[in-house]
Amino acid sequence: xxxxxxxxxxxxxKRTNELIVALAVMAxxxxxxxxxxxxxxxxxxxxxxxxxxxxxxxxxxxxxxSVIGIxxxxxxxxxxxxxxxxxxxxxxxxxxxxxxxxxxxxxxVLILVVMAVPATRVLVDMENTxxxxxxxxxxxxxxxxxxxxxxxxxxxxxALDRDSNRAxxxxxxxxxxxxxxxxxxxxxxxxxxxxxxxxxLLTADDVIHSWWVPELGWKRDAIPGMxxxxxxxxxxxxxxxxxxxxxxxxxxxxxxxxxxxxSPEAFRAWVSEQRQELADAAHDSARLWTREELMxxxxxVYQAQCxxxxxxxxxxLEPAFPALVRDGVPTGDLETHxxxxxxxxxxxxxxxxxxxxxxxxxxxxxxxxxNAWSDGAGEVVQPSRVDGSDRG
Amino acid sequence: xxxxxxxxxxxxxxxxxxxxxAELFAPGLQLVNPEFFNQMTTMHALVMIFGAVMxxxxxxxxxxxxMMIGAPDMALPRMNNWSFWILPFAFTLLLATLFxxxxxxxxxxxxxxxxxLQGGNSLAFVILAIHLMGxxxxxxxxxxxxxxxxxxxxxxTLLRMPLFVWTWLITAFLLIAVMPVLxxxxxxxxxxxxxxxxxxxxxxxxxxxxxxxIFWFFGHPEVYIMILPAFGIVSEIIxxxxxxxxxxxxxxxxxxxxxxxxSFIVWAHHMFTxxxxxxxxxxxxxxxxxIAVPTGIKIFNWIATMWRGSMSFETPMLFALGxxxxxxxxxxxxxxxxxxxxxxxxxxxxxxxxxxxxxxxTGAVFAIMAGVYxxxxxxxxxxxxxxxxxxxxxxxxxxxxxxxxxxxYLGLAGMPRRIPDYAVQFTEFNMISSVxxxxxxxxxxxxxxxxxxxxRGGEKATAQVWxxxxxxxxxxxxxAPLHTFDTPPLVDDNVAxxxxxxx
Numbered sequence: 001x002x003x004x005x006x007x008x009x010x011x012x013x014k015r016t017n018e019l020i021v022a023l024a025v026m027a028x029x030x031x032x033x034x035x036x037x038x039x040x041x042x043x044x045x046x047x048x049x050x051x052x053x054x055x056x057x058x059x060x061x062x063x064x065x066s067v068i069g070i071x072x073x074x075x076x077x078x079x080x081x082x083x084x085x086x087x088x089x090x091x092x093x094x095x096x097x098x099x100x101x102x103x104x105x106x107x108x109v110l111i112l113v114v115m116a117v118p119a120t121r122v123l124v125d126m127e128n129t130x131x132x133x134x135x136x137x138x139x140x141x142x143x144x145x146x147x148x149x150x151x152x153x154x155x156x157x158x159a160l161d162r163d164s165n166r167a168x169x170x171x172x173x174x175x176x177x178x179x180x181x182x183x184x185x186x187x188x189x190x191x192x193x194x195x196x197x198x199x200x201l202l203t204a205d206d207v208i209h210s211w212w213v214p215e216l217g218w219k220r221d222a223i224p225g226m227x228x229x230x231x232x233x234x235x236x237x238x239x240x241x242x243x244x245x246x247x248x249x250x251x252x253x254x255x256x257x258x259x260x261x262x263s264p265e266a267f268r269a270w271v272s273e274q275r276q277e278l279a280d281a282a283h284d285s286a287r288l289w290t291r292e293e294l295m296x297x298x299x300x301v302y303q304a305q306c307x308x309x310x311x312x313x314x315x316x317l318e319p320a321f322p323a324l325v326r327d328g329v330p331t332g333d334l335e336t337h338x339x340x341x342x343x344x345x346x347x348x349x350x351x352x353x354x355x356x357x358x359x360x361x362x363x364x365x366x367x368x369x370x371n372a373w374s375d376g377a378g379e380v381v382q383p384s385r386v387d388g389s390d391r392g
Numbered sequence: 393x394x395x396x397x398x399x400x401x402x403x404x405x406x407x408x409x410x411x412x413x414a415e416l417f418a419p420g421l422q423l424v425n426p427e428f429f430n431q432m433t434t435m436h437a438l439v440m441i442f443g444a445v446m447x448x449x450x451x452x453x454x455x456x457x458x459m460m461i462g463a464p465d466m467a468l469p470r471m472n473n474w475s476f477w478i479l480p481f482a483f484t485l486l487l488a489t490l491f492x493x494x495x496x497x498x499x500x501x502x503x504x505x506x507x508x509l510q511g512g513n514s515l516a517f518v519i520l521a522i523h524l525m526g527x528x529x530x531x532x533x534x535x536x537x538x539x540x541x542x543x544x545x546x547x548x549t550l551l552r553m554p555l556f557v558w559t560w561l562i563t564a565f566l567l568i569a570v571m572p573v574l575x576x577x578x579x580x581x582x583x584x585x586x587x588x589x590x591x592x593x594x595x596x597x598x599x600x601x602x603x604x605x606i607f608w609f610f611g612h613p614e615v616y617i618m619i620l621p622a623f624g625i626v627s628e629i630i631x632x633x634x635x636x637x638x639x640x641x642x643x644x645x646x647x648x649x650x651x652x653x654x655s656f657i658v659w660a661h662h663m664f665t666x667x668x669x670x671x672x673x674x675x676x677x678x679x680x681x682x683i684a685v686p687t688g689i690k691i692f693n694w695i696a697t698m699w700r701g702s703m704s705f706e707t708p709m710l711f712a713l714g715x716x717x718x719x720x721x722x723x724x725x726x727x728x729x730x731x732x733x734x735x736x737x738x739x740x741x742x743x744x745x746x747x748x749x750x751x752x753x754t755g756a757v758f759a760i761m762a763g764v765y766x767x768x769x770x771x772x773x774x775x776x777x778x779x780x781x782x783x784x785x786x787x788x789x790x791x792x793x794x795x796x797x798x799x800x801y802l803g804l805a806g807m808p809r810r811i812p813d814y815a816v817q818f819t820e821f822n823m824i825s826s827v828x829x830x831x832x833x834x835x836x837x838x839x840x841x842x843x844x845x846x847x848r849g850g851e852k853a854t855a856q857v858w859x860x861x862x863x864x865x866x867x868x869x870x871x872a873p874l875h876t877f878d879t880p881p882l883v884d885d886n887v888a889x890x891x892x893x894x895x
Contacts, residue, residue, distance in 0.1 A: 040801035040821075043737060058734045065724035072691060072720060079698040080713070084705075085635070091702035095637040104692045105685060112681045115731065120674060122733040127670045168421060168813055176419040176816055183419075183815045202667075207507040208600060210665060210740060214806040218736040221666045223601060224506060225594020228667035245665075245740040245808045247500045249507055250427040253811030319493040320427060320512065349510050 021081050026074040033066055044214050047236050047261070051217025053122045061115055068111070126218065129229040132199030136192070140202075140209030140222035140244070142351060143251035143308070147190050150201075154274045157356060159304060160254045161185040168254060169312075183253070184241040187304070189260045193267035194234050202228040206351060207249060213242030213259055221246055234261040249349060251308050285359040285383040291367070294380060298368025301361045306369070309349065314373050320349065330369040334379055338366060338386065359387040393476055394451025395764070399840060401443030401483065402757075406833050408436040413795075413829035416822050421813050429812035430498035435490065437501035438518075441618070442525045443483055445752065448760045449621040450475075450532045453560045456767060457536060459865035460554045462545025462883060464875045467538040475531035482524035489514040500810060502611070503578065505592040505603050509585045516586065519578045526571040533564035533571075540564075545864070547883035551645070554863050555638065558645050559624030562652045566613045566620075569656075574610040577603060601666050608659035616655045619751060620648060622719075622759030623690060626712045628863070629766050630694050633709035634701030635860040640693040647686035647693075654683050664735045673732050680730040687723055691716060706858070707781030711762030714789050715755060722750030725800065740810075743803025749796045758788075761839065768846055769853035773871035776846040784842060787835045794828030 045055045083089045137148040144159035160168075164183050167174035176182040192198055202211055204222040212219030219242075220230045234240075242257040262270070303312065309321035314330075316323035324330050329337050341362060344352030353362055360383040367381045411432050415423050424432070454472065458465050466472050489496040494512020497503065508515065540561050544553070553561075581603070583589040590596025592603045623644075631638045638644065660668060660676040668676075694716055703709070725747040729738055738744060761784075768776050798821035803809075807818045814822065853870040864883070868876050 036797070040798070041805040043804045044806070054733050054737055057731065058728070058737070061728050061731055061734065065727055069720065069724055072695065073717060076695045076698065076713075076716065079695065079701070080703065083634075083698065083700050083703055085702040086704065089700075089702050091635040092700040093636070094700075095639055095641070097640075097696075100692075100696065101640055101643050101689070105689060108685050108688045112684060115727075116678060116681060119677065119731045119733060123673060123677075124670065126733060126736070127673075170421045170425050172420070174420075176813075181815070183813060207510065208504060212740075212808070214737065218733075219665055219739060220736075223594075223666065225598075225600065226667065242806070243808050243811070247430070247504070247507065247810045249510065250425075250430065250498070252430070253426060253808075253813050317425065317427065320495060 018078060018082060022074055022078040025077045025081060026070065029070050029073050029077070033070060037066075046215045046217045047234050047238065047240065048216055048232050049235070050122070050126060050232070051215060053125070054217045057118055057122055060118065064111060064115060126230075129199050129231045131197055132231060133197045134193075135199045135201060136190070137201045137203070138211055138222060140204035140206075140211070140248070140255075141356065142206050142249050142349060143244070143255040144356075145190075145209075145211070145255065145257060146205075146356070149271070152271045152275075154271060154278070156188050156274075158186045158188045158190060158258070160256060161187050162300075162304065165254070165304070165308075181241065184243070184256050184258070186256055186258045189239070189258045191260050191262060191267060191270050192234065193264040194237055194261045196264060197231060197233045200230045200232070202230065208246050209244050209248045209255070210246035211242070211257060212245040213240050213257055215240040215242075216259070219245050234259075237261050237263065254308070281358060281360075285387060286389070288384075289360065289363070289382060291371075291380050294364045294367040295371060296364075297361065298364035298366075299372070301357065301365040302368050302372075305353070305357065306365065314369065324369055325373045325375055330366075331375055334366075334370075334381065337370070338362075338381070341366060342386075359383040362386045394447045394454060394479075397476075397479060398444045398446075398448040398451060399843075401439055401447070403836070403840070404487070405436050405439035405444055406836060408432045408439065410829060410833050412436065413826040415812055416814070417826040418823065419814055419816050419819055424812070426812045427495065427498055430500075430810065431490070431496040433810055434497045434499065434501055435486075438486060438497075439483070440752075441501065441614075442522075443479075445618050445756050445760070446525075446529060447479060449560075449563070449618070449756075450529075450536075452556075452621070452625070452760070452763050452767075453532075453536050455771065456865060457539055457557055457560060458543070459770075459868065459872060459876050460557050460863055461540065461543065461548050462864050462877050462881045463539060463543035464877050466535055467543055468535045471531050472535050475528045475535065478524050478528040482521045482528065485517050485524070486521040489517050492517070502604075502607055503581060504607075505581060505584065505600055506594075508581060509592075516582065519582045522578050523575055526575045529567050530571050533567035536560055536564045537568075545877065545880040545883050551642065552883060554624075555627035555641070555644055555648075556621070556624035559620040559627075559648050562648050563617050563620045566617050566652055566655065570610040570613045570617075573606060574614075577606040577610065580606075601663075604663050604666060605660065608662045609656075611662060612659045613652070613655040615748075615751075616651060618756045620652065622715070622756045623648065625759045625763040625766070626694065626715050627690075629708050629712040629762055630697050630716075632766075632858050632861045633706060633712075634698045634703050636697060636701035638693070639696035639699075640689070643689055644693055647689045650686045651683060654679060654686075658683065661730060661735075664732050665739050677730055677732045681727065684723070684727050684730075691720055691723075702860075704860075706765075707776070707778060707785055708762045708766035710782065710785040711758050711765065714785065715758045715762060718750055718754030718758065718789075718792075722747055722755055725750065738803060740808055741803035742799040742807045742809055745809050746796050746799035746803060749799070753796070754789075754792055761788075764843070766858075767865075768843065769857045770865060770870050770872055772847050773853055773869075774846050774850035775853050776842055776850065780838065780842050780845075784835065784838050787838070788832060791828045791832035791835060795825055795832050796828070798822075798825045798828075 043055055043058050046052055135150040137150055139146040144157050146157050148155035163179045164185055167176050167179045202220050202222040204224045209222040210219050211222055216232045220228050238261055240259045244252055244255045310316045310324050314324035329340055342352055342354045344350050363381045363383040363386045370379055415429055454466055492514045494514045497511055497518045499508035540557055580591040584591050590598040592598045592600050627638055658680045661680045729735055765781055802818055802821050807814055855869045856866050
């Protein structure tokens with residue numbers, strides 16, 4: 001009898017001891033967890049109702065898994081602190097407990113159900129792309145984006161801006177810190193109105209890309225031959241930056257996305273401005289250009305479109321990206337050169353630029369490539385030759 | 393041999409990772425051009441997965457499974473020989489692409505078309521190398537299954553087998569099921585690239601997303617191929633150093649089997665952003681979340697094994713404990729990734745990179761290291777240097793967290809993966825991560841040194857080696873003779889490792 005009482009007393013003491021240590025261990029782990037959260041960055045809240053839902057969902061799940069982690073590690077480290085041989089702790093012999101196992105199967109199931117409910121609600125909301133007030137088609141190219149405002153008949157390309165592009169060249173000597181919004185600025189921003197439900201139609205021309213602006217709360221792949229849908233409704237004006245999120249080749253890291261949300265009135269004004277510019281540009285491709293004009297524009301087009309593969313001095317990166325100097329295409333027949341630039345070369349990374357650039361840009365780039373280096377073929381190419389209008 | 397090969401590949405793949413981390417140390421391109429950077433990320437993954445982790449597990453199985461089940465050796469020695477010798481050739485082919493005019497593959501280890509089809513002729517070498525690795529893995533798996541099912545000593549019933557044997561049995565079935573799927577997928581790539589077919593070419597009526605479905609039908613079970621044997625190793629080590637039988641042996645076996653089953657129906661969670669129907673996304677989300685249940689059971693069982701044990705902390709135990717903690721962190725971020733709307737944010741960012749390095753480096757690789765320290769005395773007949781081993785553990789654990797933990801922050805802050813250069817606001821955490829990478833990486837040379845030193849000699853190991861160890865491998869002398877158990881031992885509940893009689 002007495003011995004039994006002693007044993008129970010010992011067991012009780014053991015239990016109390018375990019509880020005290022467990023609380024201490026838990027305190028330490030909570031402090032560590034808190035530190036880990038305090039040091040780091042969290043997901044951005046975003047500027048749409050949807051992105052805020054995702055942000056909340058993320059925080060809830062993060063909270064749940066953190067609590068699970070804290071409890072699991074508390075149990076483990078309590079055992080490590082107390083039940084060690086160096087303290088002369090005698091090993092128990094138990095190896096099975098159906099009750100415990102049922103409990104730690106059932107509780108996780110319940111937790112998962114709790115997580116699944118809000119996740120399903122937010123997902124169903126995201127996938128409902130109806131009721132759009134305007135549509136924008138996004139096409140991914142290597143390595144830039146094309147935006148088409150379907151209702152307004154406005155379209156343009158959007159590529160890495162020139163300052164970032166210069167600084168990001170290998171051994172450029174420019175400190176990226178001196179470039180404003182390094183790698184997150186484009187030449188033409190995607191301008192959208194606030195408080196308007198916008199549907200995006202995403203596709204790609206060459207390989208798979210993925211359009212991602214964290215502030216909008218989602219990313220969606222742009223896949224050649226397929227059209228994906230997504231939507232947004234931006235509530236506040238501002239500039240939101242993102243990047244391509246699916247590996248798409250050498251310059252995957254250099255095709256940013258910049259969305260500028262403006263008031264619906266400002267947006268209308270911007271659209272009419274764009275349409276005016278388009279009309280002017282049509283005039284541009286019809287007129288005759290001087291050699292200086294073409295070389296000047298050609299330099300810019302070449303740097304933006306061609307230099308990342310063929311390099312600024314036309315020496316290329318053999319063998320994947322051929323040199324343009326020394327027996328390169330621009331030193332030979334103009335028709336072949338023009339055909340390659342317009343249609344691309346199958347089975348290589350050389351894209352066709354027929355739909356990507358305006359005729360005067362292609363003409364300028366051709367002129368530049370045939371004149372800029374000492375061994376080029378030297379002709380001047382007019383826009384009318386590129387779009388075939390010189391042949392009637 | 394497998395183990396030496398995989399250690400060599402571990403160091404090669406590690407060197408590639410260091411090139412990546414060196415370039416990412418600061419914004420701007422300093423060392424390599426983007427094309428070469430992409431080759432490095434691609435090759436790093438292929439070498440680490442197929443060259444380091446998988447052969448290491450096969451090597452451990454070859455050495456330990458016969459000893460653990462009381463067999464003289466593996467069932468099919470010739471096939472084993474062949475399966476090993478394919479590997480050096482496969483990796484010669486793969487690594488040779490680095491020196492080819494069109495360069496190594498640069499489309500990520502997943503080889504998604506159309507991007508992978510843009511590369512040069514070296515793609516053919518990569519695909520052939522993958523075929524060879526697949527053949528090698530399948531043969532290894534057949535051999536392991538044949539050994540386990542046919543060569544168990546009398547009395548070694550299936551439910552008396554050590555968990556390492558169990559996990560490998562299940563893994564071997566996974567391998568046989570999915571390696572042919574990978575072979576089919578890359579063969580279609582091959583014909584698309586060289587013979588004018590259009591399986592994945594939208595312009596020819598194909599579907600680029602089809603490849604992703606096929607690839608991940610292989611890819612997800614592959615993930616478990618790399619982690620189930622790790623579960624097995626840890627389930628051997630924790631009871632030994634807790635001096636207490638494994639808690640819930642039977643439920644561990646069932647949990648392993650259900651994880652293997654679930655791995656076949658969750659593949660699309662790698663591709664939530666490709667634009668799937670709502671119903672499909674919901675299905676894959678729920679199925680993925682369910683995996684947390686058997687995985688949770690395993691972690692709880694390990695902790696219950698330690699609870700009221702009499703623990704001591706030799707190097708194998710330290711690595712096993714490191715595994716439990718850090719793998720749990722990787723598992724919890726995995727649950728977060730399963731939540732589709734949040735996945736739309738996490739997908740293809742450094743958050744994912746952090747997640748899978750937690751499960752693969754501090755999961756699979758830590759378990760392999762734990763296993764190597766655990767069985768090294770049995771293989772060599774000498775004890776390794778305990779002081780150095782412990783130092784190796786602490787060094788690795790500290791720096792691996794410095795390396796991978798900040799990557800969670802980077803992903804949440806919006807840094808996509810697979811980019812050679814980044815916006816300046818990501819600089820600080822990238823620098824920390826790179827420092828961690830170099831410290832962790834060079835620390836692994838110490839691991840090679842400890843093994844080398846142990847092979848050369850040291851304190852003689854007894855047959856039992858660890859006082860709490862149970863199982864047939866500890867009944868033979870150290871080093872284990874070339875043929876263990878010429879006469880099969882009799883196995884009953886007193887010899888079996890696990891005593892989980894259901895009442």
